[in-house]
Amino acid sequence: MSLRVFPQVPYASSVPKPAISSTQVPELANHIVVSKPPAPMADALNMPSEPSSHPLESRLKNWEQTQFDLKMENLRRLFGTHEPVKRVMELEAVNASLPLYPDVLRRAEVVTGNGAPGSRTDPAREILLGRDGIVDWEDIYGGMEECPLDFHTDLERRIKI
Amino acid sequence: MPGFNFDNYQRNNFLAAKGYPIPKATSTGTTIVGCRFDGGVVIAADTRATEGDIVADKNCEKLHRISPTIWCAGAGTAADCEFVTQLMSSTLELHALSTGRKPRVVTCLTLLKQHLFKYQGHVGAYLIVAGVDPTGPRLFSIHAHGSTDVGYYLSLGSGSMAAMAVLETKWKESLTKEEAMSLCAEAIEAGIWNDLGSGSNVDMCVMEVDNPAVLYRNYRTPNERSTKEKSYKFARGTTAILKEKVRPVVDSVPFDIFEETIIKDDDKMEIDT
Numbered sequence: 001m002s003l004r005v006f007p008q009v010p011y012a013s014s015v016p017k018p019a020i021s022s023t024q025v026p027e028l029a030n031h032i033v034v035s036k037p038p039a040p041m042a043d044a045l046n047m048p049s050e051p052s053s054h055p056l057e058s059r060l061k062n063w064e065q066t067q068f069d070l071k072m073e074n075l076r077r078l079f080g081t082h083e084p085v086k087r088v089m090e091l092e093a094v095n096a097s098l099p100l101y102p103d104v105l106r107r108a109e110v111v112t113g114n115g116a117p118g119s120r121t122d123p124a125r126e127i128l129l130g131r132d133g134i135v136d137w138e139d140i141y142g143g144m145e146e147c148p149l150d151f152h153t154d155l156e157r158r159i160k161i
Numbered sequence: 162m163p164g165f166n167f168d169n170y171q172r173n174n175f176l177a178a179k180g181y182p183i184p185k186a187t188s189t190g191t192t193i194v195g196c197r198f199d200g201g202v203v204i205a206a207d208t209r210a211t212e213g214d215i216v217a218d219k220n221c222e223k224l225h226r227i228s229p230t231i232w233c234a235g236a237g238t239a240a241d242c243e244f245v246t247q248l249m250s251s252t253l254e255l256h257a258l259s260t261g262r263k264p265r266v267v268t269c270l271t272l273l274k275q276h277l278f279k280y281q282g283h284v285g286a287y288l289i290v291a292g293v294d295p296t297g298p299r300l301f302s303i304h305a306h307g308s309t310d311v312g313y314y315l316s317l318g319s320g321s322m323a324a325m326a327v328l329e330t331k332w333k334e335s336l337t338k339e340e341a342m343s344l345c346a347e348a349i350e351a352g353i354w355n356d357l358g359s360g361s362n363v364d365m366c367v368m369e370v371d372n373p374a375v376l377y378r379n380y381r382t383p384n385e386r387s388t389k390e391k392s393y394k395f396a397r398g399t400t401a402i403l404k405e406k407v408r409p410v411v412d413s414v415p416f417d418i419f420e421e422t423i424i425k426d427d428d429k430m431e432i433d434t
Contacts, residue, residue, distance in 0.1 A: 006278075056165065056281055060165060133259050136248070140248075141164070
């Protein structure tokens with residue numbers, strides 16, 4: 001475990017080429033049934049799981065995770081292993097209850113399962129992460145793709161009516 | 162996702178490699194200063210906003226309110242300065258509500274530098290943060306990469322050298338409020354005259370201990386537009402009416418009731434035939 005303050009900079013020297021052959025057309029999602037707008041093509045091409053060639057992108061993406069890891073590592077060195085374990089377990093408990101939330105309360109899905117920051121709108125998570133007093137761009141400018149469904153559509157979809 | 166969007170980064174690189182011109186970095190022009198005095202702090206800014214070599218706004222506001230007693234002068238990208246300070250304003254208010262104490266300038270400074278450091282200078286806000294809190298008057302400056310400075314007098318922006326020359330020459334310890342105000346105004350005026358990116362008027366904000374902050378919008382206006390030597394307004398009736406036709410707006414009016422009046426006034430103007 002390291003005491004890294006900011007994410008490592010992966011200076012990629014080449015950009016992976018997306019494997020799309022001319023005869024093979026990827027299936028398009030039926031966005032009328034899903035009632036969500038189609039995902040932008042750039043998301044698929046830029047491969048969000050891969051480090052982008054722009055250094056700032058991976059930095060911003062891994063920023064909160066790095067800060068969280070640093071905090072946990074500091075707590076481990078100060079108080080022992082039990083402290084981060086307890087905190088991550090608390091976060092896990094909150095995460096486990098997240099699927100029960102309606103969409104209007106959790107705007108962004110939890111990306112990672114290990115208690116890393118993902119959702120910004122769930123108050124329980126925000127309190128556990130110490131972010132309940134912080135306002136960031138994400139709290140003000142919700143993108144169009146994060147526009148929540150209305151409660152009834154959400155519930156109908158969830159219990160499969 | 163909100164925030165920065167890197168979708169076109171690879172495309173832009175590809176286009177640049179093909180020889181398409183990529184946009185160049187433009188220098189931003191501003192002069193902002195801050196100065197401490199006995200029992201308070203004063204910040205001042207010019208009011209010119211530029212887009213490259215074009216003056217975009219002759220009387221813009223570069224002083225932003227973060228909290229009632231903490232104000233901030235911004236140089237660099239105008240939108241970044243505006244929104245970063247609004248963000249800090251919200252955060253500081255939340256913080257004050259949760260702790261039940263008055264917000265401190267150092268808190269604001271730390272929040273700002275952490276935020277700016279995260280974005281590695283891509284949020285182009287160069288700020289002078291000043292204010293009074295329970296620990297007294299405070300004056301700081303922050304650069305876009307997150308480095309900060311403390312001082313009794315500070316200047317930032319493209320006109321900072323001109324302003325600093327004035328501050329270095331005329332600043333002395335334990336200034337009075339009036340002296341500090343005139344010193345800051347003079348420093349900004351040095352920027353206005355000697356830096357091409359700065360101009361127009363001087364805005365000022367004075368924060369005193371135990372007093373509400375006072376914003377002096379257009380504290381000095383050395384560049385007022387003079388009146389034109391001649392007036393080019395013509396009196397009514399200068400141009401003769403050659404023909405006047407009155408048509409009712411309603412559609413269903415019979416055609417034959419149209420009135421047609423022709424005023425002929427031969428001695429007023431010759432008509433081309």
